[in-house]
Amino acid sequence: MSQILNLLRDRGVDAVTDPDILAAHSRDQTPLAEAGRPLALVRASSTAEVSTVLRSAHEAGTPVVTQGARTSLCGGATATDGCLLLNLSRMNRILSLDPVNRLAVCEPGVVNADISRAAEPHGLRYAPDPGSWQESTIGGNIATAAGGMCCVKYGVTAEYVRALEVALADGRVMRCGTETVKGVAGYDLVRLFTGSEGTLGVITQATVRLSPVPAQRLTLAAVFPSIAAAGDAVAAIMSSGLQPSLMELIDQVHLRAIEDMRPSGLPTDAAALLLIGADSDPDAELARAEELCAAAGASEVYRATDAAEADALLESRRMALPAIERKGGILVDDIAVPRSRLAEALAGVEEVAARHDVVIGVVAHAGDGNLHPNIVVGDDRIERGRAAFDEILDLALSLGGTVTGEHGVGVLKREWMEREVDEANLDVQKAIKKALDPKGILNPGKVLA
Amino acid sequence: MSQILNLLRDRGVDAVTDPDILAAHSRDQTPLAEAGRPLALVRASSTAEVSTVLRSAHEAGTPVVTQGARTSLCGGATATDGCLLLNLSRMNRILSLDPVNRLAVCEPGVVNADISRAAEPHGLRYAPDPGSWQESTIGGNIATAAGGMCCVKYGVTAEYVRALEVALADGRVMRCGTETVKGVAGYDLVRLFTGSEGTLGVITQATVRLSPVPAQRLTLAAVFPSIAAAGDAVAAIMSSGLQPSLMELIDQVHLRAIEDMRPSGLPTDAAALLLIGADSDPDAELARAEELCAAAGASEVYRATDAAEADALLESRRMALPAIERKGGILVDDIAVPRSRLAEALAGVEEVAARHDVVIGVVAHAGDGNLHPNIVVGDDRIERGRAAFDEILDLALSLGGTVTGEHGVGVLKREWMEREVDEANLDVQKAIKKALDPKGILNPGKVLA
Incomplete structure (x- = not known):
């Protein structure tokens, strides 16, 4: 043994x-x-x-x-x-919930959505909402610095982590961060461990920030005859001063896959559907968004009339990944580009799909410039799928973007991260890894080679 | 030589x-x-x-x-x-300003306020506003992870830094971060260098996030007969769901010092003045804040009727430090406590002042639980001033707070940072320092011994 x-x-x-x-x-x-x-x-x-x-x-x-x-x-x-x-799934207790300071202290195995459920009686929620929020755990969310749909208004996971307890490579346990709103005593270890993908330490407890549940939220769905028109609408809305609480693009490939999986009357002839949420002064915000969508060429715009209808639209969006997975093997890209270059990224992905003769569906956290081109490879197109996958990463870098907006590096993007950052940056990352995990036992081969 | x-x-x-x-x-x-x-x-x-x-x-x-x-x-x-x-003061050029992606690329010596001045024609500003904003530079702001008055609504410096160029200890130059809204490729080096106080590298360029200038802003001043009543008002406002754009407490010691330096009719008989800003729907927000101040026992509440009057009130607040410095040598504390414990912290500081027979004035970013107890020591009370300084730090830790909310560790709080964090945390910080600056040449003796 x-x-x-x-x-x-x-x-x-x-x-x-x-x-x-x-x-x-x-x-x-x-x-x-x-x-x-x-x-x-x-x-x-x-x-x-x-x-x-x-x-x-x-x-x-x-x-x-x-x-x-x-x-x-x-x-x-x-x-x-x-x-x-x-x-760590068994470590799933919420250890405390402090409505006054708006903090929850969680074991790492607490499921994302359970934090909001626990906070709801106090009018609070844990805002970050990765697609996996009903399953994924806060420890994993923090370890991967997860994104989600509400980031466009409320920011990413990293902005919600106040303090961590971390078990280091040698088993020693440390705490970092504070329960205060502000604090600058020493290096920002909370942010160093956030997004380190289990390669620097193991998160054993997290103090996360809660925020008020918006009083009202509504969602608008706009149907576009072309991806370019949808991209124009996104640009117009984001530069209008509006702060949508979500802004999701679903292309035709995904609309059809979702409708195949669970029919709900999605416009499967449309080139793209844009979902726009608002939760500050939703009627006024969505009226303005509707105008901008129409000006950008939307063929139809309809508003969810209540929260249940709005949730149903979001549920459709959340089904995009499982729905397209049913079409056969897929490769999931996760690029982010500066907001101003979203239209170029969308056009570039279409061009890559055509050139390699593969089906690429796109869903996007459009307001953030974060795209998920999902490449359908089945069993027989894996090689050309991989070539398309790589070219999309190349496209992201050529547009001043990143090879991963929210999924992380893992094993899949390791070589690509090495292309994204410069040599000195990579050396600094390796030096930190070596300093905190000298024997290289923590999630080896992830993030860094 | x-x-x-x-x-x-x-x-x-x-x-x-x-x-x-x-x-x-x-x-x-x-x-x-x-x-x-x-x-x-x-x-x-x-x-x-x-x-x-x-x-x-x-x-x-x-x-x-x-x-x-x-x-x-x-x-x-x-x-x-x-x-x-x-x-680095000569490296003071704004290299680019991108109103679409809302980014400014700055050399490190650019003065904080100059970024907002350059962005203003686009309706944008650089939000973080440390007290020194008319003098201090963006490189220093980032190196110290500076705070300011608007943090209570808009967050601290660290939340505004997208990308950095850093010269490492051996002279190699690296970049980290992205120009995209989201990005998780590798460890969060931007946040590691932010707040590292020049001990891990030298920031040679920074890409910072701009945000819209609020359309309207107004300020309310509430006069309180006791510090405790002012603390109650802060608690009531922060738990009401209001999001003040600033919330500053000025105690009698500072009111008198400011009035001595530049008379402007401040209520020098009051125990404390609370300044509350609003910039979303300011009339409605301040009406609500006024009610809450009155309920907490404010003896008088008046609103600035225009932006100029509001700015004059803030100018008074900004003079607190130079005004009290004229009273003789001072020791500047910078503690932060959980918001719920602000009243205890204020009472604790009063108690320390009485016990050591020293004058301690307090100004506070009250909405953040961040206090600056300024201890007037002159030439003859330095010893008892130092004792009071230490006891205030002890008080912060006993209330679950931190020894520095926004000023940093420098040389002044080094031993106290060692008391705030646990041994493993300190070892991790030292390991990182050693990894990035093996010869220990970068700002030695700051942050870490």
Whole structure:
């Protein structure tokens, strides 16, 4: 038996080695990503247990892959050969909820949506809403610096993390951040661990910021005869001074896939549908947005008349990924470009699809310039799909953008991150990794080679 | 002649060694902080020159203290013995201003207020407004993660930095961050350098986010017969759902000092004055705030009737520090506590003042729970002033707060930062410092011992 399993047994940590269970936990939701063969799975139930696992792994030199709900789309939570899978889903308690200071203290396995459910009686919510919010955990959201639909008005996960408890590579446990609104005592370790994808430490507790539930929210749907017209509408709205609470673009490929999966009368002949939310003075805001959509060439605009109808529209948007996955294997891109270059990015993706003769559907957090070109490769177009995938990343960089707006680097974008940043930046990242994880046991091969 | 001066001369960098000039540059605005004797001063005019200076200092093992406007209040920019002072005030160009993506690219020596002046024709501004905004530079603002009055609604400096160019300890130049709204490719180096107080690298260029100038802004002044009543008003307003654009408390000590310096009819008999700004729907917001102030016991409430009058009130607030400095030597504290504990912090400071028989004036960014207890020590009460200073820091920690809300650690709070964070956190900070500045030449003795 291996050293690590002996250490864990001696220290009272249950490690599962059943091959079927290990196989079931070795992958995340990244399509077409390869996973290694894990050695064992530990379902930790406390910070102390996480600490023991890391201390043991550090002694034995065993790789540790931390997992939450495994909803990563970039291979961030896939197993590597011989690794220990450290699953934190059992650490799912909200430890405290402070409506006065608007803070929630959570274990890492708390599901995103559960925080808002707990805060709702106080008129509060946890704003960041990645597509996976009903499944994904706050620990994973923070580890990946997750995005979502409300970012366009309310910002990303990183802006909602006040303090963290982190187990370091050698098992020592530290805290960083404060419960105060402002605080500058020392380096910003909260933000360093946020988005570090489990490669610098394991988040064992998080203090996150809550914010008021908007009193009212409404959604408008605008139908466009071309992607370019939808792009023009986005540009017009974002430069008008309006602050939409969401601004989502769904193209025809996705409209049809969603309608195939769950018919709800979406306009499947349209080139694109734009969903625009408003929650400050929604009637006035959407009236203005409607004018701008019409001026940009929308063929039809309709408003959800109540919150239930608005939610149904968003539900359609949230189904975009599962719906297109049913069309066969897909490759999920996640580029972001400066807002002013959204139209060029959309046109560029169309051009890449045509040249490689693959179907590429696009959904976009359009107000942020964050696009998900989903490349349908099935079983027989994987090679040309990969070529298209790479060219879209190239396109993003050529437009002054990034290869990942919100999904992270994981294994999928590692070489591309190396192309995005300069050599000195990469050296600084490697120096930090080396300083905090000298044996390289934390999620090896993710983010950095 | 020393090695560093030879290297600089050989590489075409002008180094000033005139003792008077060096003495004039060896201190920042930190009262009562001791400064060392610098070896030379370089006024850099380009990234290339900064790079050359660092490469040379790295070879020679010479400490480098980077300076902007030297408005630090924690000794962050004070000289250390034998150091090279690297002044970046000459790098003061705004390199580009992009109203569509709402970004400004600045050299580090650009004065904070100049960014807003340049953006104004586009209806935009650079929101963060530290007290020193008419003098302090964007490089220094970012290096110290500066705060200000608008943070209560608009957030701190760190939330406005998109991308940085940084010269590393060995002179290599790197970029980090993106021009996109979202981006998660690699570790968040932007936030690591932000607030690192010149100890990890030298910021040579910054891309900052602009935001719309509010259409309207108004200010209300409420007079309180006790500090406690003012604290109650703050609590009531912050939990009412109102989002004031500023919320400043000025106590009697400061009211009198300001009125002495520039008479403008401030209520010098009041225990405290609360300034409350609003810029969304200001009439309605301030009407509600007025009610809440009256309910908390305000003896008088008056509203500025136009922007000029509102600006005059803010000008009074901005004079608090220079006005109290005229009363003799002062020690400037900068604690932050959870908003719910503001009243306890205010009462605690009063108690400390009474027990040590020193005058302590308080101004506070009250909506953020960020207090500046300014301890008047003159020439003869320095010892008891220092004791009071320390007890106030202790008070902040006992209330779950931090020893520095916005001024930074510098030399003044180093030991206190070590008390605020745990041992593992401190070790992580030291490991990062060691990884990025192995020879320890960058602003040595600041932040970390």
